[in-house]
Amino acid sequence: MVTDASPAAAKREIARRFNRAAPTYDRHAEIQRRTLDLLVKRLAPLAPLAIELPTAAGRILELGCGTGACTEQLLRLFPHSRLLSLDFAPAMLERARSRIAGGGPAAAGRVDFLCCDAEDFLAAGRERFALVTANATLQWFADPAAALRRIGAALAPGGILLTTIFGRESLADLDQGLALVSGGRLRVASRNFPDGEQLRAMLAAHFARVELTTHRFTLPFSDLADLLRHFRFTGTGGTGGGGAAGGFGRRHFRELEAWFQGQPAGGPVAEFEVFLVYAAAPPPRRPGNRSPGVPNDRFNGT
16 A cells, blocks of 8 residues: 655665565465466577577576566576576565575576665666566566666667566555545555556667567455455555554554445455566667677567
């Protein structure tokens, strides 16, 4: 749930929530597992084409690696590539390190973990990558349009951005109920996420080829307390709110629970809008002039 907050304060709060959720995240991140399935299915056809990408220009950048579930899949799909995996929540990053270390030294030796803000890393613009990927991460960025522009600049010629991102229509029922019981002061974080049209326009400005598909997932909950525990245990409650003065209090809880019971589902149901994005950087300008380790046109699907 969200109230108004500056971008810096909002980002600090998001990091705090993800740090707190690190021990419980993997047990409760059902939606993130489903979005990862989408990502892996789209990544799999690229894997055989990336076998010639062991050099720095063929490195993969993972934004918001969390506890390492996507990192693990990237290592499996791209056994000859090195990864740079970022997260700004130290507790999440430690979980990712431990997870990958459990796969043995060969796998762990192919990943560089870095605790930093992904937007700051992209703004520095120091490296280029064959593939940039993120699972359910970009919607938390303070400036998604700028981040997509910088991702485009960070890709080697013919490189790929492949990501899942939650859309603005996520948690629409919860948003409606919160607005009702709070007089419009409390809303869900997804109101700040881009919608499909906005996202497509952002991508088209910086990539030569864009594919965007929309997927919808639903999670039922036994009651409102169960739904709120889900947000707490995954760190996905957004920014602001809580039980502080002016935030989400006991009266709001009672009224929101009663509101959900009066809905057709008879209780809380969380619906998620998810975009799967495939975006390709322009290929090398001169056909056949391929630099070592830079993906060719087959890698970007042409």
